Amino acid sequence: MRFVDEFRDAEVGRALAGEILSLVEPGRHYKVMEVCGGHTHSIYKYGVDDLLPANVELVHGPGCPVCVIPMGRVDDGIALSHEDGVIFTCFGDMMRVPGSEGSLLDAKADGADIRMVYSPLDALRIAKQNPDREVVFFAIGFETTAPSTALTLKRARAEAIENFSCMCSHVTIVPPLRALLESPDLRLDGFIGPGHVSTIVGARPFEFIPADYGKPVAIAGFEPLDILQAIVMILRQLATDRCEVENQYKRVVPYEGNVRALEVMAEVFELRPHFEWRGLGFISHSGLRISDAYADLDAERRFSVPGVRVADPKACQCGEVLKGVIKPWECKVFGTACTPERPIGTCMVSSEGACAAYYNYGRFAREREVV
Amino acid sequence: MTVLKLDPQRSLALCVSEDGRRISVETALVDPVDVGEVLLVHAGTAIAHGGAG
Numbered sequence: 001m002r003f004v005d006e007f008r009d010a011e012v013g014r015a016l017a018g019e020i021l022s023l024v025e026p027g028r029h030y031k032v033m034e035v036c037g038g039h040t041h042s043i044y045k046y047g048v049d050d051l052l053p054a055n056v057e058l059v060h061g062p063g064c065p066v067c068v069i070p071m072g073r074v075d076d077g078i079a080l081s082h083e084d085g086v087i088f089t090c091f092g093d094m095m096r097v098p099g100s101e102g103s104l105l106d107a108k109a110d111g112a113d114i115r116m117v118y119s120p121l122d123a124l125r126i127a128k129q130n131p132d133r134e135v136v137f138f139a140i141g142f143e144t145t146a147p148s149t150a151l152t153l154k155r156a157r158a159e160a161i162e163n164f165s166c167m168c169s170h171v172t173i174v175p176p177l178r179a180l181l182e183s184p185d186l187r188l189d190g191f192i193g194p195g196h197v198s199t200i201v202g203a204r205p206f207e208f209i210p211a212d213y214g215k216p217v218a219i220a221g222f223e224p225l226d227i228l229q230a231i232v233m234i235l236r237q238l239a240t241d242r243c244e245v246e247n248q249y250k251r252v253v254p255y256e257g258n259v260r261a262l263e264v265m266a267e268v269f270e271l272r273p274h275f276e277w278r279g280l281g282f283i284s285h286s287g288l289r290i291s292d293a294y295a296d297l298d299a300e301r302r303f304s305v306p307g308v309r310v311a312d313p314k315a316c317q318c319g320e321v322l323k324g325v326i327k328p329w330e331c332k333v334f335g336t337a338c339t340p341e342r343p344i345g346t347c348m349v350s351s352e353g354a355c356a357a358y359y360n361y362g363r364f365a366r367e368r369e370v371v
Numbered sequence: 372m373t374v375l376k377l378d379p380q381r382s383l384a385l386c387v388s389e390d391g392r393r394i395s396v397e398t399a400l401v402d403p404v405d406v407g408e409v410l411l412v413h414a415g416t417a418i419a420h421g422g423a424g
Contacts, residue, residue: 004389091414119415121397141414148416151397199411199419252411252419261400261418 007223008046016228017051023235030056031187032234033324035177036194037064037352038222044361046224056231059186059324062176062280063194065141066093066350067322070278071310073169074099077138079306080167080299081112087130088114089123090138093350096343100310104138120152120166127156127164136299137166144196146170146288147261150268153290153297165299168290171275173197174205175286181213185325190234192227193219195249200265202257203245210243221249268294278346279312279319318345321354328355329364372396372412374404384417386410 024030034040040060043049049058062068074097081088081104088104095105095116108114113133117123120137127135139149149166156164173194180186193206198219206217216237220230230248237243247253268291275287290298299305312319316338317331328334328347338344340356347353358364372386375393382399397416398404410417 118394119397121395121415144418145414147400147418148397148414151399151416196411196413196418251421258400258418264400 004223007221007225009225012225013051013228016225016232019232020051020056020228020235021053023232023239024053024055026055028055030189030235030238031059032056032190032192032231033059033061033180033188034192034220034227035061035063035173036192036196037067037350037354037357038196039192039194039220039227040064040354040357041352042222042224042227044357044363048224048227051228052231056235059188060321060328060354061180061191061324062277062322063142063173063197064322064347064350064352064354065145065171066091066097067318067346067353068171068176068277068280069094069097069140069169069346070276071099071312072276072308074103075101075310076305076307077104077167078102078107078112080136080303081107081114083134083303085133086113086303087126087133087135088112088138089117089126089135090114091118091140092116094138094140096349097346098313098343098349120149121155124152124156124161124164127161128159131163133163134302135164136303137164138169139166140169142171142173142194142197143200143265146265146269147200147258150264153268153294154264156297157294165297165302166290167299167305168269168288170269170288171277172271172286172288173201174208175283176277176280177206177209179280179283180323181209181215183323185323188215188324189238190216190218192230192234193217193245195219195221195226195253198247198249198253198257200258200261203247203253203255204257206245210245214243216243217245219245219247219249219253221252267291276309277322279322313344316345318347318355321345321347328358331355335359335364372410372417374406374408374410377404377406379403384410386412
């Protein structure tokens with residue numbers, strides 16, 4: 001298939017791996033963070049890290065949209081799903097994310113009308129089909145998904161669908177990256193920038209990383225050769241003392257992003273002063289809420305939402321995994337008490353979660369020799 | 372996803388994924404779109420032209 005096969009060529013992959021080997025200094029350890037959960041998934045699905053020298057370490061970042069939703073937010077969703085007459089809709093991954101007293105899937109088993117949807121448009125369709133019910137869409141995701149929610153709210157307004165509303169839990173990628181860069185826990189040499197988020201926001205928002213923190217960034221696609229080429233770009237910058245944002249994913253990511261998407265997001269959303277991230281705590285201006293212009297479609301204003309903060313379970317180390325401080329297999333409950341079938345932490349729930357990627361592709365431990 | 376059929380008035384396209392799944396896709400962010408074109412789709416909305424990966 002076009003845009004796929006040419007980015008999975010094994011011979012080119014081996015050539016890129018050779019180039020990576022030629023760029024690393026023996027004795028130096030390189031830590032490169034892939035921001036996006038989609039990259040983490042591709043790295044282990046295609047065995048990209050097996051092609052890297054042992055002194056090039058890939059560190060997994062906070063870019064899985066399901067993983068970062070805090071327990072209190074899940075509890076809020078469950079509370080809304082129990083409101084009289086409500087049909088609560090959400091993406092499939094969110095159904096299994098644990099709240100303090102179970103998941104949305106558990107609430108569904110208890111009788112709440114909770115339905116899995118593929119897109120916000122599906123939720124709007126359910127609202128049209130059920131005019132005597134209130135349909136709430138649990139919106140999650142980074143800038144990649146937020147435009148879809150924004151367009152759906154505009155469509156609801158244009159079609160005068162009054163029984164539809166949205167519980168907005170969209171987040172933005174730059175504030176957590178800045179928080180990670182300010183963290184004393186982590187020393188990073190560069191970033192593989194998030195390809196799909198960059199499709200919307202463009203390359204410009206990442207320029208603070210080289211400018212303020214002196215780290216190279218290569219925005220990358222999701223095929224194995226995309227990721228290998230991005231690593232080459234980062235190592236080449238380090239080898240030649242350059243530091244900038246490079247765009248490996250030019251076939252999809254324009255420098256200025258998707259201007260129409262940014263406009264529709266600016267119309268429908270506004271930044272929250274603070275938003276809580278699972279494992280990372282409250283981060284300023286990192287979450288989106290529905291703007292006053294669309295307040296009538298905001299489920300948090302239409303219904304009473306508890307909004308109680310709930311601490312993560314003590315056994316779960318999702319926070320450290322999301323910050324790249326530990327590898328999934330270093331978590332105390334990884335693969336034992338916490339599995340994809342019975343997850344304790346969000347990183348084991350989502351297909352983009354680092355723990356799920358490690359578990360599904362058999363990375364139960366990893367010892368590598370430094371070249 | 373590859374575009375099979377267009378409904379330009381409603382900014383919708385019928386698309387097929389790599390594994391043969393067919394869905395309706397919102398195209399307002401990337402219009403104009405042509406039949407046979409590959410779109411990058413997230414949550415039922417096309418966010419870019421080209422690049423399935």
